[in-house]
Amino acid sequence: MKGIPSLQSLRGVSELKYVNADNVIRYRAIMRFIYQEYQRLNYWLKPEEIYEGIMKWELFDQYLFEQLQVDLEQLVEWKNLTSRHDGGKSATVEEYLRKKFQYLLTPYSIEIERMLEELENVRGYGGSLEPTLFDTIANKLFEIRSNSINFEPGEALDLWNELFESFKRLHQTSVDYIASLHTSKAEELMVTDAFLVYKESLTDYLQNFVQTLQRRAYKIEGNLNRISENIRDLFFDAVIEDELRKPRLEDVPTREELIEVYLRGWGNLKSWFIENGDSPSELSRLERSTKDAIVRIVRCALRIQERKRSGISKRKDLNYLGNWFYKTNELNDAHRLAALTFGLFQTRHLQGEEIRETDRADISMWLEKPMLRPLRSRSRKKNDRQDIESIPDNTERRKTSMKQILEYHRGELYLLQDMVRRGSVTISELGYISSNIRLSLMQWISRCTSSNSSKFRTPEGIEVTLYRPGFGDIAVLNCEDGELEMPNYKLTFTIGNEGFAESAAAQQME
Template identity: 55%
Template sequence: MMSDLGVSLQSLRSVPELKYVNAENVVRYRAIMRFFYQEYKRLKYWMKPEEVWTEVVKWGVLPDYTIEQCLADLEQLAEWGNLASRHDGGRASTLEEYMKKKMQYLLRPYSIEIERLLETLERVTGYGGSLESTLFDSIAEKLFEIRRLAVETSPEAALELWTTLYDAFKRLHENAADYIASLQTAKAEEMMVAESFLVFKDRLTNYLQNFIQALQRSAYKIEGNLENISEGVRDLFLEQVAEAELAKPRLEEMPSKETLLQELHQGWNNLRRWFLGEGNSPSELTLLERATKEAIARIVRSVIRMQERKRSGVSRKKELEHLAGWFARLDNLDDAHRLAGLAFGLFRSRHLQGEDLRHSDRADQSMWDEVPTIQMLRPRGRKRTGKQDTEPVRENEERKRRERESFLQRQAEEWEEISGLIGRGRLRISELGTVPPKTRLRLLQWIGRCSSAPKHAFVTPEGVRIAMLNSDTPERTVLVSEDGELHLPDYELAFALTDAVREVAAAGEGGLPNE
């Protein structure tokens, strides 16, 4: 049974095979399981209790370990599903010996993977990983072979192609992710601020730059091959891979062809998403390139900070005194200019803009013969060199008065027009005759504000609510003005006073606005 997420209930079961890792007698169980795993790698599978007990005692980690405890531990591990057991009656010489319970034990597949994982975890000291640029070329080459041989290749060749391709992809993804993560750790930060990092930084920078160059060189090939492999070619290729996988003789139960094809399609989608992205999200390849460039930038910044820190503590007094002695021994100003150019380089130029007043049209006249353009330069320093005349504060009362009168006039004109429309209540554009340009501009302003408002309505400063009643009308009309005609939808506008304005008018505290 599959859930909505595509995960089977079997994959979410409890794992009793992991109990021995954290059990009460964990040292005894781990010692037995490690012995079974070592013998498994030597191709020795079925083990007798006496052999297990003898070898575990030799290790010296369990000095008081007895054969009875070993038998009990083996039975417990068999009960948890870590070991398989069978009756051992081959060496019995009498019926009594045969009837006496003697067992042999075998390591189960789950336990093999658990021990393999634990052995790997014991060697983990950091993120590890690497940036293998050759994997890009391998992936591009295998994708090109899939494009070229998908129709003609045999199932065995297809399986070999897929295995090589996906193994290279997994190694690239996992190793690159681990290596970039190792550059983000606190240990890496401490290393980048140490003086010894200056010796190591060139190798690290070259390593990252070579990876970036290989990535940029091969990315287009990989993306192009993935784009050119059609769905039909992909499905045919994966069918051949599944056929070759199912053709392998296996003793354990094989998954169905549908399940195997689903896993292969998922792997292909992972490969495609990693290099091409999905939807609007960037691809993992782009993120990897960005992370690598950021790592290079962090390294460069760290080195610059260390070099600046070293230079900041060094006095240059003797160097400057020696350079000053050179200048003092020179008798010619031109030689001093040359020495300054060699010692300090060119100074930053300043671009000045002025009016070109030429007094001659001669094309062969030198620029040094032209009349100079006088340009007044303001001093950069804040210190005032002389007495400056103070400027009085400008009087803007007249300009303010004109602006105020203009605004009140525009407001009065708008209210005069609105007050005439309040009595009508509603207005259609088609009902208007020829209108002056000011009225046309005011109507367009109201239509624009109504169209952008959430409820297609707004309130003017005078307290008049203007609403558009048919914002999505398909009917069209022509608004005729003194300066031309405007084709637009036949909008209907409604005008009404707000409640606050009505209350003020009813209470007699003042008339309508601007009255």
């Protein structure tokens, strides 16, 4: 998510020394108390206040006030605290002679303590899959595209903050959640029987996210492609004006620094949703990882079920059933027992001439003579002798298939010739078409949308270019197999070289 780090950003962080110092408990107790007071809007603290607050925690048996002063000076040296002279009145001579200070947390220390406080509550990777964030990002991008100039004071900055915070939240929570499915604890759970309870809800959760991702991603990609550099720069000008309008008492960033930060954030946002050259987008990687997680969960559930089925022994039941059959004295009793135990056997249809000795309809099947049919073994072991079978002649089948393929290509060629004569066509102008024409149109649109230039060249040398419609421009494609509601795309067909005429002539000769 970040760009190339600078040398300044890779410097040693002296503010982190107190986390692993020798007297780490004392340092961290001081910093935690000052941080808690900072959250209560109590910023500058006296050493006496810090000492009194720490001693109430009863963490130390012997901790002198002089030791606290030494620790405070050390934290000032590490740039964790900022000190200033306390100009209040002195109650005693010792206070007057001793130089008194007040202490305040530095910005680095505030973030460090905030991070340490969050780390105490970390339980695994956490994260979640929030499909609604796709709608939020798409709506914010649409607002930027449709209202890039007329922003009220503060509106552009709020819009950018909501957009980028939703984007960061989508990235962080989804990455953390997918990572939680690959932990050792998750792998241990996936091989236990208890995992079958979570399997359905987990797969539904992942499938719902993937389906929402596939439905909403095209809206985000379309809005990003329609936001030109001019619109983007006008929007960021309004954002920077809102940022510079804030009154600041500390260092104020320059316009150039803000432009660099916002452009880097926009580049991260765009590269996350739209692929750049040969490198896939982060969105496609997230989709692939989520689908792989679904496949992995289903496979684990199947293995558990197979293990449960294979682990059940029926030896005692079969021994008991065998003794039961052994003790029956009448054949009819054995037939009834088999019918109650096994039910109807799977029906098998065997071809052949049925030889019957009588045409009586009331004769029992048990009185019929058996008809012998040789059956091939299903064993994987090779027999010593195998019957030799002749190779089937598929000449006629190949001729039929070749004829069907040639007819399909000839129809596609005629369709291309018709489109070249028209020059361009929109979906709303097509009228009633056949299913073959619809399939060809869908293939052309799919190949154009998957290309960065929104065009491709057919083997006949025809260059097909796709023009996307405006927002809300929807058309209904009437086909012989139903109606399809889709964007009102426009396709243009131009001859790129002489290959089209040669290919057309060759196919007509065939």
